[in-house]
Amino acid sequence: MTIKDTIKQKINQVLKKKYKLENIEFQVAYSPQSELGDYSCNVAMALAKKFKKNPLEIGQDIALELADKNFTKVEAAKPGFINFYLSEKTLKKTLGEILEKKDKYGEIKAEKKLKIQIEFISANPTGPLTLANGRGGFAGDVLANVLSLAGHKVAREYLVNNWGNQVKILGHSILKDKKAEYSGEYINQLAKQIKGDDAFGVGLKGAEIILEKYIKPAVQRMGIKFDHWFYEKELHEKGKIDKMLEELEKKNLVYKKDGATWLKTADMRKTDDKDRVLIKSNGDKTYFLADIAYHWDKFHQRKFDRVINLWGADHHGYVPRMKSAVELIGYQGQLEIFLMQIMRLIENGQEVRMSKRKGRYVTMDELINEVGLDVTRFFFLMHASNKAMDFDLTLAKEKSQKNPVYYVQYAHARICSIIEKSRGKLGIPTEASGQELKPTEKELIKEMIKWPELIQEVAENYEVHKLPFYAIALADKFHNFYEQCRVIKNNQVVKDRLNLVKAVKQVLENVLRTLGVSAPEKM
């Protein structure tokens, strides 16, 4: 159990015993400054109104009951916060825990182990992966890592839309006829390889080649491994779409109007506001129907407890109907859709609209070639997904040398160097001054205590961008320590510090692994 959980549990016990209260909402957070302790809780402020009492007094009353071996001091402060001061013993205990758990430090037990699927990227197989696919790609990959650390069984999936209109258009583009829309070098290449006169057939072949020759290698270079590539084509060819329609009819969820077949999505008034077409009046099936069949497959056939889809923000109008459909087929609350905001490409200070159709885009490959995978991943991951981000390739190239990822990796390299130099040297237990940890040492350990707590938090709110910020904070604490405390002194190794530094190396590695970024031994 993390320190945070321990505090929460203890406070709930006190509330129950002392005040006969349950289910009170309160938060346990990190104190903003070290003078105010390490953890702080606002429960007294939450109770102030209820009791019509000064929150500080309530805080003092509660603090009295909270004495715990993990803390040297628990006390109420100013407006009514209860502050917890970690004891040195707890810090040292954590250090031992890290060295013992090694790469497992950060793993937590889920209250209930879930089978979770994360579907992301899923870019149409009509061209190479571009920068636009970077956000969802890296965020999805890291979210999957986090959810596994949090104790769930996670599968990564890429939906290949190798069917429908865009495949036909791809075919026309390869044939270079009047209906062509896509252009670019890859289309020219495909035109040389594929012959035929049926646009859809040509498109299918083109999509297959694009997937194998451009998309899959790019995904691999991005450092992502999908557990499953799902082909939309198979839904159609295996008759799963027709079966889905039968199923919906059996459940009495469809009706005919104006020659088309509709799904009663508006019945789910909370999620969608009107009914949606499944079969057009010309007899064509809509993509929506295929998508329902796809989700039926996820939930009904493959039995996922939770499905998370990362979509581009331009699909947000589609979210309500998809959620309604999933509810209608009986999986309420099990589909989560996260929108990745648009990424704008800037060139010479001007926004350039990326367009696959106009052949105007920067591919993932180009970017990784220019600045490297570590910089690319870190850059994308640092941005919260609900905000639009600007990307200037020229600036990115210039600035890649200054990417904060190096700050983090440099900490790791410095540690490796210390460990290397300490080999074979005489060990001395601690500094002559005694057992007391220096402030920078304490700060460093406290930062490491946060790692499992962060995993827990991100597994709940999916805010993956907090991980790179944590990595920077940990590196920062290390660099501070490095300036203040020497591990090797007069050609002798301070043993406790060597252990501390080894623990930091371990946590840095765990963090970087979760981010999919390398931990170099030399820089």
Place this chain on the structure above:
RNA sequence: GCCCUUGUAGUUCAACGGAUAGAACGAGGCUCUCCUAAGGCUUAAAUAGAGGUUCAAUUCCUCUCAAGGGCACCA
């Protein structure tokens, strides 16, 4: 027109409704006889505007202004 996102230092981004709004880059000033100066220390610099809710608002609500996206029997 309706709906959804988003407005934080010069720039790119942080900040579960909490205590003095943090970083990085950029600008200025220090700092290597000692484990990697890709480091450390330091100065200047920000919540778009107006109301409201709250003990407490960058965060929630309303309006204004600004940016982006969506409103199909397209996928």
